[in-house]
Amino acid sequence: MGEIQLMKGNEAVAEAAIRAGLDAYFGYPITPQSEVLEYLTLQRPEERTGMVVLQAESEIAAINMVYGAAGTGKKVMTSSSSPGISLKMEGISYIAGAELPCLIVNVVRGGPGLGTIQPSQADYFQATKGGGHGDYRLLVLAPASVQEMADFVDKGMELAFKYRNPVMILSDGLIGQMMEKVELPQQKERVTEFDPSWATTGKTPDRERNIITSLNLDPEKQYEHNMKLQEKYARMKEDVMYETFDCDDAEFLLVAYGSSARICQKAVNVARSRGKKLGLLRPITLFPFPTEIIAKLSRQVKGILSAELNAGQMVEDVRLAVNGRIPVYHYGTPGGKIYSPDDILKAIDEKLMGGY
Amino acid sequence: MDIKEIIQPENLVHKRTPLMTDATLSYCPGCGHGTAHHLVMEVIEEMGIQQDTIGIAPVGCSVLAYDFMDIDMSQAAHGRAPAVATGIKRLWPEKYVFTYQGDGDLAAIGTAETIHACNRGENIVIIFINNGIYGMTGGQMAPTTLEGMKSSTTPYGRDAKQMGHPLKITELVAQLPGTYYVTRQAVHKAGNVRKTRKAIMKAFEVQRDKKGLAFVEIVSNCNSGWKMTPNESNEWMEEHMFPFYPLGDIKVEGKIVKDLLKELM
Ligand SMILES: Cc1ncc(C[n+]2csc(CCOP(=O)(O)OP(=O)(O)O)c2C)c(N)n1
Ligand code: SF4
Ligand SMILES: [Mg+2]
Numbered sequence A: 001m002g003e004i005q006l007m008k009g010n011e012a013v014a015e016a017a018i019r020a021g022l023d024a025y026f027g028y029p030i031t032p033q034s035e036v037l038e039y040l041t042l043q044r045p046e047e048r049t050g051m052v053v054l055q056a057e058s059e060i061a062a063i064n065m066v067y068g069a070a071g072t073g074k075k076v077m078t079s080s081s082s083p084g085i086s087l088k089m090e091g092i093s094y095i096a097g098a099e100l101p102c103l104i105v106n107v108v109r110g111g112p113g114l115g116t117i118q119p120s121q122a123d124y125f126q127a128t129k130g131g132g133h134g135d136y137r138l139l140v141l142a143p144a145s146v147q148e149m150a151d152f153v154d155k156g157m158e159l160a161f162k163y164r165n166p167v168m169i170l171s172d173g174l175i176g177q178m179m180e181k182v183e184l185p186q187q188k189e190r191v192t193e194f195d196p197s198w199a200t201t202g203k204t205p206d207r208e209r210n211i212i213t214s215l216n217l218d219p220e221k222q223y224e225h226n227m228k229l230q231e232k233y234a235r236m237k238e239d240v241m242y243e244t245f246d247c248d249d250a251e252f253l254l255v256a257y258g259s260s261a262r263i264c265q266k267a268v269n270v271a272r273s274r275g276k277k278l279g280l281l282r283p284i285t286l287f288p289f290p291t292e293i294i295a296k297l298s299r300q301v302k303g304i305l306s307a308e309l310n311a312g313q314m315v316e317d318v319r320l321a322v323n324g325r326i327p328v329y330h331y332g333t334p335g336g337k338i339y340s341p342d343d344i345l346k347a348i349d350e351k352l353m354g355g356y
Numbered sequence B: 001m002d003i004k005e006i007i008q009p010e011n012l013v014h015k016r017t018p019l020m021t022d023a024t025l026s027y028c029p030g031c032g033h034g035t036a037h038h039l040v041m042e043v044i045e046e047m048g049i050q051q052d053t054i055g056i057a058p059v060g061c062s063v064l065a066y067d068f069m070d071i072d073m074s075q076a077a078h079g080r081a082p083a084v085a086t087g088i089k090r091l092w093p094e095k096y097v098f099t100y101q102g103d104g105d106l107a108a109i110g111t112a113e114t115i116h117a118c119n120r121g122e123n124i125v126i127i128f129i130n131n132g133i134y135g136m137t138g139g140q141m142a143p144t145t146l147e148g149m150k151s152s153t154t155p156y157g158r159d160a161k162q163m164g165h166p167l168k169i170t171e172l173v174a175q176l177p178g179t180y181y182v183t184r185q186a187v188h189k190a191g192n193v194r195k196t197r198k199a200i201m202k203a204f205e206v207q208r209d210k211k212g213l214a215f216v217e218i219v220s221n222c223n224s225g226w227k228m229t230p231n232e233s234n235e236w237m238e239e240h241m242f243p244f245y246p247l248g249d250i251k252v253e254g255k256i257v258k259d260l261l262k263e264l265m
Helices: A009-020 A032-043 A059-071 A082-097 A124-128 A145-164 A173-177 A219-239 A256-275 A291-298 A314-322 A341-353 B033-047 B061-068 B081-091 B103-108 B110-122 B169-176 B192-209 B230-244 B260-264
Strands: A003-009 A024-029 A051-053 A076-080 A102-108 A139-141 A166-172 A179-183 A240-245 A252-255 A278-283 A285-287 A303-308 A326-331 B053-057 B073-075 B096-102 B125-130 B179-186 B212-220 B249-254
Touching: A003 A009, A003 A145, A003 B073, A009 A032, A009 A076, A009 A145, A009 A166, A009 B061, A024 A032, A024 A059, A024 B081, A032 A051, A051 B081, A059 A076, A059 A082, A059 A102, A059 B073, A059 B081, A059 B110, A059 B249, A076 A082, A082 A102, A082 A124, A082 A314, A102 A145, A102 A173, A124 A166, A124 A285, A124 A303, A139 A145, A145 A166, A145 A179, A145 B081, A166 A173, A166 A219, A173 B125, A219 A285, A240 A252, A252 A256, A252 A341, A256 A278, A256 A303, A256 A341, A278 A291, A278 B212, A285 B103, A291 A314, A291 B249, A303 A314, A303 A341, A314 A326, A314 A341, A326 A341, A326 B103, A326 B179, A341 B260, B033 B061, B033 B096, B033 B125, B053 B061, B061 B073, B073 B081, B081 B096, B081 B103, B081 B110, B096 B192, B103 B125, B110 B212, B125 B192, B169 B179, B169 B249, B179 B192, B192 B212, B212 B230
Parallel strands: A024 A051, A024 A076, A076 A102, A102 A166, A139 A166, A252 A278, A252 A303, A303 A326, B053 B073, B053 B096, B096 B125, B125 B212, B179 B212
Antiparallel strands: A003 A179, A139 A285, A240 A278, B179 B249
16 A cells, blocks of 8 residues: 555645656646645655756746647646636647647636636536637546545556647646545656657757647648547547446436536435435546446436536536437536535436436 | 869858758748848757757747758747747756747747746747747737838837837846846848857857856848838848847846947837
């Protein structure tokens, strides 16, 4: 068993970044994720592993530092919260277009605009549908615990390099701020020898120069590039991840991710204790979305409720998976308000089960 | 004497650097960008640092600089080259990193990235092509457009009251402790080309010696955007640009060598 600590989700991400052997972190403070940069600067990662940590002048600068650094072939990450992620979107689009691996953590807060610093899941669309300009996708991981905040750093980096694509950890203010027991991963060595076949490492006589760019002025080439990207996004299906609770005999199904899934799990326990056959499907990857399992469960259950801390976003993907077979409802509280298991149970009674 | 007798190694006064690729330059005939490209590549060749150099191409006419420079390069979003360079340099502190940016890129949309990279003293070289206009997008007003100067978005001339004053970003960054060498040069005449080459060499030496940021402005023409012939544009540049953007070193070895207050007036 690894080292156990009581930590905030944000601290766990930061500690895991050092332990995963990351080469650099570039960030800018914003609530509710400032602890990531604070923890990293406190830990002197430059001494622990040689990892570079830099506070940038803005989120725009931070994501462009990530772009430059990721282009060198090394492991880099940034983190922010909703308004800051919006600022990063141009850079993220460039990173996706140039096919660079990197990790972006979004500790989501309520919006729109400056919104609130309370937890929210209102950035689901932005994270899973691209977010910036152009036809691109991020691979999106949704942690539901402090443990997963830590685990998804290394996992995310692995996937980022597997696909040469930016990976986003879509967390929220609740997971970022709450403290839980976490088993920390072993310290990995920072890899100093790596594949320089595509990275900006300095052109040696034995190879052509490497160019990091998202520009293809020729529409034929840009089309080819886009088709290659689409093929890659389709391939990501093989890494779809989800978890099921009490789904085997379920007659009604909750679909929820991240902190909402935690609340829904409690609701399932209460419902089961009252003899109601409720199950929960928790998507862990939001892109790729666990479409197949939802389609399968839609042949078993009578109705689905997508519970999200927003005005109804993931429900659209659930409906696409269900394809009209059974009713799919949304329950949610946008703007940073958090629902309780009781609210979920009430919504289930009202929307799903009727007089059940 | 026939041509065969003339083209002997001993008669060679200038040779095209192999660090420029064979791709045809995309610049308008007469434009200073091409000369500036050659100079940067010549310096890298002379210092023997091709294997250790990473360049950043901006958004602007020089967006395709990586087609012409035979080194590893990264394209950057509009204005963000100094941040991209920071990311690279922090991970490759022993390599040479430079940005090549226009005035719209460096002094308008990228002002924050420019100032902060300079202020942190990032150990990089910034090559700044000031042509007083947005060349690539068709000749709109740049932050550096002179008062009274016409562009496609100042068709009656730049009115400072309404559109703001031309920005002397180079004098501005010279005042930051992170810059070690700041100079303003030109490439329209042979004498200027020689001086600019020296300045670029010095800038890369500053980086080699880890002294801080070296900033080389090149006041250049944009004959297309200015709607002039190449010759007219060079004359116009001498007559109008140089008085406002005077050539010469501004900061050497970390010390300001010009009366900046006077320059800033
Ligand atoms: C975010 C963004 N805004 C605007 C543009 C359009 N654009 C391309 S080049 C350019 C101006 C470039 O001017 P400058 O930096 O002076 O370079 P020059 O072409 O004169 O060398 C603009 C506004 C863009 N590509 N990206
Ligand atoms: S538009 Fe201006 S800056 Fe661009 S290549 Fe032509 S002359 Fe040069
Ligand atoms: Mg310009």
